Each structure stands twice: as C-alpha cells, then as structure tokens.
Amino acid sequence: MSQLLEATFWSATVAGGLRLATPLIYASIGETFAQRAGVLNLGLEGYMIIGALTSLYVADPTVAPLGFLVGGLAGMALAALMVLLSIRLFANQVVVGFGLTILGIGTTGYIFHVTTDVGGRDRQVSLPSEIDIPLLSDIPWLGDAVFGHSWYTWLSLALVLLAGFVASRTIFGLEVKAVGEDPDAAAAKGVDVLRIRTQATLISGFLGGLGGAALMLGSVGRFQPYLTANRGFIALIVIIMASWSIWGAAVGAFVFGFFEALGFNLNNVFVDVPIEGLNAIPFFVALVILTVSARWARMPRGLGENYVPTV
Amino acid sequence: MTSEPGADPATGTPLSVRGVSRRFGSVQALANVEFTLEAGEIHALVGENGAGKSTLAKIVAGSIRSDSGSMSLFGQPYRPTSRREGAAAGVAHVRQQLSLVRGLTVAQNLQLGRPGAPAIFNAASARAEVERWSDEFSLSVPAETLVDDMPLAVRQQAEILIAVAWGARLLILDEPSSALGPLETRALIALCHRLRSEGTPILYISHRLPELAELADRLTVLRSGRVIVEGADVRAADLREVATLMIGDVSLLEVNRPEIERGTSRLTVNDLSVSSTQEIGCHGLNFEVAGGEILGVVGIAGNGQDSLAKALTGQAKLASGHVVVDGEDISGSARQAIAAGVAHLHEDRSTGLAAAFSVADNATARHVRSGRFTRFGVRLADKIARHAGELVERFQVRPPDPAARASSLSGGNQQKLMAARELEKNPTVLVAHGPTKGLDPEAAKAMRDRCFAAAQAGGAVVVISADLDEVSDLAHRVVVLYRGRVTDAFPIEDMTSERLGAAMAGLTETMGATSG
Numbered sequence: 001m002s003q004l005l006e007a008t009f010w011s012a013t014v015a016g017g018l019r020l021a022t023p024l025i026y027a028s029i030g031e032t033f034a035q036r037a038g039v040l041n042l043g044l045e046g047y048m049i050i051g052a053l054t055s056l057y058v059a060d061p062t063v064a065p066l067g068f069l070v071g072g073l074a075g076m077a078l079a080a081l082m083v084l085l086s087i088r089l090f091a092n093q094v095v096v097g098f099g100l101t102i103l104g105i106g107t108t109g110y111i112f113h114v115t116t117d118v119g120g121r122d123r124q125v126s127l128p129s130e131i132d133i134p135l136l137s138d139i140p141w142l143g144d145a146v147f148g149h150s151w152y153t154w155l156s157l158a159l160v161l162l163a164g165f166v167a168s169r170t171i172f173g174l175e176v177k178a179v180g181e182d183p184d185a186a187a188a189k190g191v192d193v194l195r196i197r198t199q200a201t202l203i204s205g206f207l208g209g210l211g212g213a214a215l216m217l218g219s220v221g222r223f224q225p226y227l228t229a230n231r232g233f234i235a236l237i238v239i240i241m242a243s244w245s246i247w248g249a250a251v252g253a254f255v256f257g258f259f260e261a262l263g264f265n266l267n268n269v270f271v272d273v274p275i276e277g278l279n280a281i282p283f284f285v286a287l288v289i290l291t292v293s294a295r296w297a298r299m300p301r302g303l304g305e306n307y308v309p310t311v
Numbered sequence: 312m313t314s315e316p317g318a319d320p321a322t323g324t325p326l327s328v329r330g331v332s333r334r335f336g337s338v339q340a341l342a343n344v345e346f347t348l349e350a351g352e353i354h355a356l357v358g359e360n361g362a363g364k365s366t367l368a369k370i371v372a373g374s375i376r377s378d379s380g381s382m383s384l385f386g387q388p389y390r391p392t393s394r395r396e397g398a399a400a401g402v403a404h405v406r407q408q409l410s411l412v413r414g415l416t417v418a419q420n421l422q423l424g425r426p427g428a429p430a431i432f433n434a435a436s437a438r439a440e441v442e443r444w445s446d447e448f449s450l451s452v453p454a455e456t457l458v459d460d461m462p463l464a465v466r467q468q469a470e471i472l473i474a475v476a477w478g479a480r481l482l483i484l485d486e487p488s489s490a491l492g493p494l495e496t497r498a499l500i501a502l503c504h505r506l507r508s509e510g511t512p513i514l515y516i517s518h519r520l521p522e523l524a525e526l527a528d529r530l531t532v533l534r535s536g537r538v539i540v541e542g543a544d545v546r547a548a549d550l551r552e553v554a555t556l557m558i559g560d561v562s563l564l565e566v567n568r569p570e571i572e573r574g575t576s577r578l579t580v581n582d583l584s585v586s587s588t589q590e591i592g593c594h595g596l597n598f599e600v601a602g603g604e605i606l607g608v609v610g611i612a613g614n615g616q617d618s619l620a621k622a623l624t625g626q627a628k629l630a631s632g633h634v635v636v637d638g639e640d641i642s643g644s645a646r647q648a649i650a651a652g653v654a655h656l657h658e659d660r661s662t663g664l665a666a667a668f669s670v671a672d673n674a675t676a677r678h679v680r681s682g683r684f685t686r687f688g689v690r691l692a693d694k695i696a697r698h699a700g701e702l703v704e705r706f707q708v709r710p711p712d713p714a715a716r717a718s719s720l721s722g723g724n725q726q727k728l729m730a731a732r733e734l735e736k737n738p739t740v741l742v743a744h745g746p747t748k749g750l751d752p753e754a755a756k757a758m759r760d761r762c763f764a765a766a767q768a769g770g771a772v773v774v775i776s777a778d779l780d781e782v783s784d785l786a787h788r789v790v791v792l793y794r795g796r797v798t799d800a801f802p803i804e805d806m807t808s809e810r811l812g813a814a815m816a817g818l819t820e821t822m823g824a825t826s827g
Contacts, residue, residue, distance in 0.1 A: 169431060171430050171432055172430065174415065175423065175424075177415060178414070184410075185413065186424070189410055190393070190394055191424050
C-alpha cells in the first residue's frame with residue numbers, strides 16, 4: 001500500500017501509460033480524420049491487426065522500420081476496401097466496417113496458423129531500445145515518466161503535432177471537416193466530397209496499420225491471434241471522448257493507456273484483487289468521461305451517411 | 312479557360328445567353344432562351360415555380376450544362392463544365408439552399424474551395440479579409456462564428472460577401488428574399504444597389520414582384536422554359552401585366568364536375584396564425600368552408616401552404632386563432648382533428664405514409680388508438696389484414712396485397728393508399744395538399760373523384776396546391792396565399808390570369824387580415 005505514495009510508482013505508471021497509448025495514438029488520430037470527413041470507419045480493428053501481422057512478417061527477415069512502414073500500407077490496403085464498398089459503391093458503412101474488422105482478425109489468424117503450424121517457425125522481433133533524450137531524461141521523476149521511450153512513441157507524438165496542424169491549419173483539413181459536416185454545401189463550393197473522404201479513409205487505414213505495427217514491433221514482439229484485443233474499438237471510444245478533436249484524441253489515448261498501466265501496476269500492490277477487475281479500470285473511466293463529455297461533444301453531422309453525388 | 316490572352320475582361324457584355332435549351336426527361340425545362348445581362352444592371356428573372364429560372368441560373372453558374380445554345384461572358388465565349396469553372400470565370404451563384412458549410416466559420420468558408428487559395432489556412436488573414444469586406448459593405452458578418460449559429464439573413468450576407476471576395480464579376484441571386492422578413496429584405500436590396508454601384512451586375516431571380524420595382528433595372532419573364540418578356544424596363548413596366556404573363560392563360564378545363572349540393576358551414580378558420588422557423592408561416596387567415604364545397608388555396612410554393620395544412624389538421628401549434636370543425640375547436644390537436652373526422656392527404660407521400668410499413672398497417676393507421684384492431688394491447692393481425700384487404704379493394708390500390716411494403720408501391724398507388732386510410736369514412740373536412748401532384752392522368756382522375764366524392768358526401772374540402780390547373784379542376788372558390796396572408800378570394804368563375812397573377816405575386820393589398 002505504501003508503494004502508492006512512492007514517486008517511482010507513479011512515474012512508472014505514466015511511462016507505462018504512454019507506452020500502452022502509443023498504438024492508440026496512431027489509430028485514433030487516423031480514425032479522427034476519417035470520422036471528421038463523415039466516414040464511420042469501424043474496420044479500424046481490422047486495419048490494426050493486419051498492420052501488426054504484416055509488420056512482423058516484413059520486419060522479421062528485414063528491419064523494423066521497413067516492417068513498420070509496410071504494416072501501415074497493409075492497413076491502408078484494407079481501408080481501400082472500405083473506400084471501394086462504402087464510399088464509391090455506397091454500401092452501409094457500419095456493415096462494411098464490421099466486415100473488415102472480422103476479415104482482418106480472421107485473415108491474420110489464418111495466415112499465422114498456416115505459417116507457423118505447418119513446419120513454419122515462430123517469427124519474432126526484438127523490442128526496440130529506449131531513446132533517451134540527453135539531460136531531459138535525467139530530470140528526477142519527470143525523466144523517468146516522460147522520457148526514455150522507443151522511437152515508435154516519439155514518432156506518434158510528432159504525428160500528433162503534424163495531424164493537429166493539418167486538421168486545423170490547412171485547406172485539406174477544412175475540406176475534411178466540410179465533407180463530414182455538410183457534404184452538399186461542400187460539393188456546391190467545388191470540393192470533391194468522395195475524393196476527400198477517400199483520402200481521409202486511406203489515412204485512417206495507414207495510421208491504423210501503423211498503430212498495429214507499433215503494438216507489434218514496439219511492445220509485443222511476436223504475433224498471436226487477435227493480438228490487438230479490441231484496441232481498434234478503444235480508439236473509436238477515444239475519438240468520441242475527444243469530441244473528434246485531434247489533440248483530444250491524443251490526450252484520450254494517453255488517459256486510456258494511463259489507467260490501463262495503473263491497472264497492471266495496482267495488481268502488484270493489491271495482489272488479492274482479481275486482475276480482471278483492475279483491467280476494467282480504463283473502461284470504467286471511459287464510461288465516466290463519455291457521460292460527462294456528452295454535454296459538449298458534437299459529432300460531425302454527416303457521420304456514417306454515404307454521400308451520393310447528384311448529376 | 313474562357314478568357315484569351317490580351318483580351319480585356321472588363322469590356323463586353325457581362326452575360327449573353329443565346330438559344331439555350333435544356334430538357335430533363337420529358338420536361339423541356341428551357342426552350343431556346345435568349346437573355347442578356349448588361350453592365351451595371353440588376354436584372355430580375357421572374358416566373359412561376361417550374362418556369363425554368365433556377366435551371367437557367369445553374370447553367371450560367373456551370374452546375375449543369377445546356378443541351379444546345381451558347382453563352383458569352385464579358386465578350387468571351389463561355390462554356391463552363393462545372394461550378395468551379397464558372398466560379399473561376401467570375402460567376403457566383405448564391406442559391407436557394409445556401410451553400411455555406413454549416414460546421415465551419417465564415418472565415419473558413421471563405422477559403423474553402425476558393426480557387427487559387429494556398430494549401431495552408433491562415434486564420435488571421437482570412438478573418439481580416441472577412442472583416443474588411445464586411446466593413447466595406449456596411450454589414451456585420453462575424454468572421455469566426457459557426458455558420459450554424461448565424462441567422463439566415465446573415466448567412467446570406469456572408470455568402471454574398473464570400474462571392475465578392477472570391478472576385479465575382481457577376482452575381483446570381485436565386486430567390487434571395489424568400490426566407491427574409493421585410494427589414495432583412497430592405498438590407499438585401501441596399502446591398503444589391505451597393506454591389507451594382509461597384510460595378511457588379513446582378514441576375515436576381517424572384518417571383519416576388521413588389522420588391523423588384525425598387526430593386527431591379529430590367530426584368531425578363533420566363534414561363535414553362537420560354538422567355539415571354541425579355542429585358543423590359545422595370546420602371547416602365549406594368550407589374551400587373553407582368554404577373555399575368557408569369558402565369559399565362561388560366562382556363563377552366565373540361566372536367567366533369569358533378570353537381571354538389573351546398574350545405575352549412577363545417578370548417579371555420581378564425582384569425583389563424585402559425586409561426587414557423589421552416590417556412591413563412593401564416594398570418595391572420597379567415598375563411599369558412601361549407602359542406603359540399605371545395606375551396607382551392609393557391610399560391611406559389613413556400614407562401615404558407617405547409618403551415619396552413621398543418622394547422623387545419625391539428626398538427627401545428629397556433630400562434631393565434633382557431634380551427635373549428637362542426638362547432639368543435641380542434642386547434643393544435645391532431646388527435647382531436649382525427650376524432651372530428653378531419654382527413655389529410657399529405658403533400659409528400661413519403662411523409663404521409665409510413666413507407667417502411669406494410670400496406671395493411673398504413674391502411675388501418677387511423678385506428679391505431681381506437682382499440683378496434685387490438686385485444687389487450689396485442690394487434691390482431693388477421694383482423695387488420697382482412698380490413699385492409701377490403702380497403703385496398705375499395706380504393707383500387709395495386710397490387711392489392713396488404714402485406715406489401717408501402718414503399719414498394721408506385722406513386723399513384725401510394726396516393727390511393729393514403730386516400731384509403733384517410734377517406735375510409737366520409738370526412739367532415741378533407742385537407743388535400745397537392746392531391747394529384749406527380750400522378751399519371753388515370754391516377755389523377757381517381758384522386759379528383761375522391762375529392763368530389765368527399766364533397767358530395769357533405770364534407771368540406773380544402774385543396775391546397777401550387778398547380779393552378781389542379782385547383783381550377785376542383786375548386787368552387789379560391790383563396791390566394793402570398794407570404795402567409797390571403798391576398799385575394801373569389802369564386803372560380805371569376806378567376807382570371809390578371810387577378811390570380813396579381814394576387815400570387817403580391818401586387819394585391821392583403822385582405823381579410825385581422826392581426827399582425
């Protein structure tokens with residue numbers, strides 16, 4: 001119990017939270033783009049798990065950065081199906097999204113079994129080393145908590161800055177918001193609604209794939225079926241908590257990671273409490289945040305509705 | 312695109328339209344239209360609903376293409392293939408449905424879709440630009456308020472402002488005053504004059520004649536896709552004559568009108584006002600309809616018809632006044648209206664029916680609270696199907712399948728299904744809103760016969776319609792709505808193009824208003 005009063009307990013929890021949040025940051029930032037553009041992209045879990053498996057199978061014989069990149073491209077390839085079926089052929093977004101998630105989970109499990117069971121070998125990668133930032137990492141407490149992360153985490157934070165800039169300071173960001181809020185008016189202003197939605201969905205697929213790859217290469221190292229364990233759906237919750245803001249999504253992902261890490265670490269303190277109860281902490285917190293944020297959350301008006309161009 | 316190097320874009324006639332035609336399916340929307348917009352003028356394009364005004368505007372803006380004919384813009388050949396191309400050439404089209412993105416601010420809308428805008432959005436300079444133009448035209452358009460949170464009139468000003476900021480050399484305003492009050496309309500007129508004095512010619516589309524006298528320099532009348540009057544001087548024009556030309560000849564068609572015996576008054580509308588955020592509402596209406604009488608309510612769409620239909624069927628909260636059926640006040644209560652025997656043929660079949668439900672459920676929907684088709688709250692499917700089968704037979708709904716979805720029926724059969732539901736018993740009052748709209752001749756005749764039958768059975772019938780033929784086929788008496796008020800009322804025998812046109816275009820003094 002006294003451990004809770006120690007600074008190292010909390011610095012370890014913050015550090016663990018950021019590590020656990022890393023895949024969520026990639027996935028929720030990408031999904032925020034898709035949803036701001038009006039695409040309810042429920043295939044996110046599928047993009048992540050395809051990205052995870054692909055990144056391992058590429059990184060195992062080559063190098064991790066290549067695996068990471070190709071993992072993103074694999075997620076994007078699955079998102080291209082979303083583009084084709086829902087955006088271009090106007091199929092129901094919810095149905096296609098769930099379909100892609102199931103397809104991703106099933107396909108990766110199948111490939112994994114086929115390649116490992118039948119005389120294959122277990123592919124794995126060694127986890128990345130921490131990158132210390134000189135001086136800053138030496139700051140007491142803060143240095144332990146915030147610094148000393150792998151490059152996957154650092155890249156995700158850089159991505160937040162970039163995505164925030166793109167979303168609010170570029171014409172592309174305005175176009176994304178416009179086609180999600182009011183596609184008819186956006187089209188009347190000469191914005192190509194389907195093109196913007198396509199781009200936003202592909203971005204979501206790419207970043208979802210990167211999220212899965214970051215999970216695989218950054219903190220797990222070897223595949224198991226359904227490795228992502230609902231992280232794609234957690235990212236969907238994060239986006240709602242964040243009221244579709246990029247910054248909010250990054251913060252929300254960290255909050256989730258933090259409480260997940262807290263659950264793990266509390267397990268060492270309260271050994272009698274079942275781990276399942278502690279694992280439920282982030283979801284309980286999410287429930288509270290969702291209830292409170294519903295007061296101001298404003299979802300994109302066109303979210304989930306296909307846009308069929310006239311003429 | 313359209314301007315060639317060395318040409319001076321400021322010279323030449325701003326817009327010349329030569330022999331432009333456009334057909335949609337079987338409808339000739341525009342036929343060989345000739346039209347010229349001169350430099351420094353506000354040119355009004357007037358006509359009834361469906362005359363082709365908006366089609367012409369869209370062709371000029373580039374949203375749709377003409378089938379034949381040619382255009383020139385400031386002396387250069389002009390063939391836009393998209394709205395973006397039209398905008399790049401300097402044509403701005405401010406439409407009836409405004410095209411500002413509602414979830415963005417005015418400053419963001421300024422840069423969205425703007426030809427040649429840099430890829431980076433500079434919020435500060437966009438705000439400064441909005442403020443500069445807003446000051447320039449003495450408006451108060453907020454730069455950083457979401458369009459969602461702005462009143463309609465300000466949205467419209469913002470849209471005009473953005474058009475000008477984008478470098479519009481020619482402005483098309485499509486029904487800009489239709490949702491504005493008198494004060495806002497005055498501000499709009501002032502803005503148009505200001506733009507004219509800055510050298511921007513305006514094509515102003517409207518069917519409200521009174522404001523044109525003050526606003527416009529010349530006018531062109533379209534009727535059924537043809538130019539009836541081209542470029543008449545507004546000051547010299549007789550607006551009453553223009554109004555007559557707008558609607559063309561009205562004649563009583565050869566419809567077999569049954570002789571119907573007139574009873575005593577069944578429907579009394581007393582000082583009826585409805586305020587609506589959606590449309591113009593209605594103000595201080597007074598009329599009575601006797602049993603056996605068919606009253607036609609005419610007017611260009613959007614002049615309060617929807618509010619009136621809702622009020623007569625108890626579906627609108629009244630700002631003032633009463634709707635009385637057989638001595639019982641049904642104001643504001645749809646349930647009371649149904650209990651009093653008011654039947655309603657909704658204008659829009661997709662709203663008037665539960666499209667996803669079966670024919671049987673729709674046909675028996677008026678009984679949903681009566682207990683006739685339920686036992687202990689459980690619906691009696693057999694009884695419903697049997698009763699619906701009889702109704703479907705009686706009203707000749709095809710296919711006669713009570714289990715079919717209402718949405719699977721053709722438009723004419725949907726209308727018959729709605730009639731089966733509403734006219735199962737003889738109504739005390741029938742409110743028929745556009746009862747034959749979009750129907751083929753056979754189905755239209757069936758619906759007319761239903762209206763006659765309701766009157767013959769002693770019901771008071773109100774036919775609300777923007778289609779003058781429909782009204783002249785059915786009605787014994789006519790009232791004209793303009794901006795939610797009755798501008799004229801007369802027996803059908805007295806209906807002339809002149810009288811109707813003047814009342815529909817707002818040239819007649821409002822009559823019978825006791826409030827407002």
